[in-house]
Amino acid sequence: MNVVTHPIERVAVIGAGAMGGMYAAHFARAGFDVRFIARADRARILRDSAVTVNGEPLRVPVVDADTARSWTADLVIFAVKDRHLRAAIDEAAMVVAPSTIVLSVLNGLDSEERIATGLGSAPSVLLCVAMAMDAERAGDDIHFRQAGRLVFGHEHNDEVSPVVRAVQDALTRAGLEWETPPDMRHRLWWKFMVNVGINQASAVLDAPYGAFQHDGDARSLMAALVDEVIDVAHAEGVDLGPDDVDAWHRVLAGQPAEGRTSMHQDVVAGRPTEVESFGGRVVELGRRYGIPTPFNQAIVWVLRARTGRA
Ligand SMILES: NC(=O)C1=CN([C@@H]2O[C@H](COP(=O)(O)OP(=O)(O)OC[C@H]3O[C@@H](n4cnc5c(N)ncnc54)[C@H](OP(=O)(O)O)[C@@H]3O)[C@@H](O)[C@H]2O)C=CC1
Ligand SMILES: CC(C)(CO)C(=O)C(=O)O
Structure with a gap:
């Protein structure tokens, strides 16, 4: 596990849908350097027509996974459906550095394992579940009344690791509720x-x-x-x-x-x-x-x- 030496500032969100839009809006509003990761048509569409979150246009730069770049993320949030995870991992790999922390809000039991395998051993892939939100998407319009809570950590969290602490601090700054339970x-x-x-x-x-x-x-x-x-x-x-x-x-x-x-x-x-x-x-x-x-x-x-x- 890599030790985080600086607070999280650069946040990449892959999947500008109900969940990704909701999280990107929170981080952007709190002043983080937020980027959507996409490629080809999705990257073009995201640049041409911003998604709206609760009626407000969300203007977030897009890192196009088809072109070379130097920007890397402190935190990557995976927010795609399970059938898109394989492609999303390939795209996210472009912005992942050895110190990058990864959260997956995908439902199901195995996205973290698939991401950790796909990205290799360097980044810290934490376990995560997203609870009690009501995020919805109709076309490019995203709405939520409740942002819910991110429950995340290592498999066991009797002590809070530096990686977990960095995410807790970032979520708090973004106005998002979180919990790190002993038994993930x-x-x-x-x-x-x-x-x-x-x-x-x-x-x-x-x-x-x-x-x-x-x-x-x-x-x-x-x-x-x-x-x-x-x-x-x-x-x-x-x-x-x-x-x-x-x-x-x-x-x-x-x-x-x-x-x-x-x-x-x-x-x-x-x-x-x-x-x-x-x-x-x-x-x-x-x-x-x-x-x-x-x-x-x-x-x-x-x-x-x-x-x-x-
Ligand atoms: N909605 C909710 O309340 C909750 C959802 N979840 C889980 O979160 C995950 C995401 O759900 P949700 O946000 O609702 O899904 P959405 O379908 O609303 O959003 C997924 C987004 O990912 C985009 N996408 C797909 N593939 C890629 C790719 N390769 N690169 C970049 N973007 C991509 C999709 O684009 P396109 O439309 O072009 O395919 C879409 O915008 C799911 O596993 C879901 O079960 C968990 C808790 C609550
Ligand atoms: C728990 C629930 C039902 C809403 O947070 C969810 O995970 C989903 O809609 O996929």
Whole structure:
């Protein structure tokens, strides 16, 4: 792990969508040197027509990954969908130095591992989950009411490392809430449980958060999907249980009733979904451990059939 010798100033965001736009706006407003990373048409479009965040145009320079440059990032935030991660890693490599710190807000269990492998051993890739935001994108317009919280760190954080401290300081300066829990693996699985439950159920039911905030059929579907995650988590040695479900219900109660999960937004916009990283992963783990996962299997079939495979 590299030691950070200076505060974070240069922040690269890869993916100028709901999450990337929301984070870029926070860092830009706080005076950081923020750049979007893109290539080809995406770079051109980002330069020609700025995205808007909560109605305000966000003018952030674009580092074009097709052309040579000298700018490197202190912090890189990955904010693309899982099917775009491979290309995003190649693009981000251009702005990564040995001291660069990397956060991934992608949902799913394995983006950090894929990024660390793709970028090589030099940069510090922390584990990260993004919680309780309601970021939405329609075309180039990004809206959020709640920016939520970034939960991040090393796998164990009994002591705060210099790398983690540098990110905590940068997020605080950007006005973003954060948390560094002792056991990040548990949090990654907790977020996975949440996404497998509500993202998938909201996507197949075309239903906003409000449909899941009270007992009823929608919440029962979410619970059935969640139960299967808990079973495979136990097989993986992760102790998810009723307290974790209660914790999710408390977060859910605070979400805007009309807000939509990222997967619900994908289905509405006719985009491929992240179902392979959610239900697909549960089904795969279920097969490995001999655990039945019929609800997740059904959701995978429905979403693949509806939107095509990611
Ligand atoms: N929205 C939310 O509330 C939350 C989302 N997440 C997770 O965060 C991740 C991002 O989600 P979200 O922001 O909603 O997704 P969006 O689809 O809104 O944004 C993704 C952005 O990445 C761009 N992109 C894709 N490939 C590249 C590339 N190679 N280089 C540069 N940009 C690229 C896309 O451009 P284009 O449109 O041209 O493809 C798009 O602008 C997902 O894993 C999601 O599950 C996590 C918590 C909450
Ligand atoms: C937890 C939730 C549902 C919103 O923060 C999310 O991660 C998503 O929409 O992808």
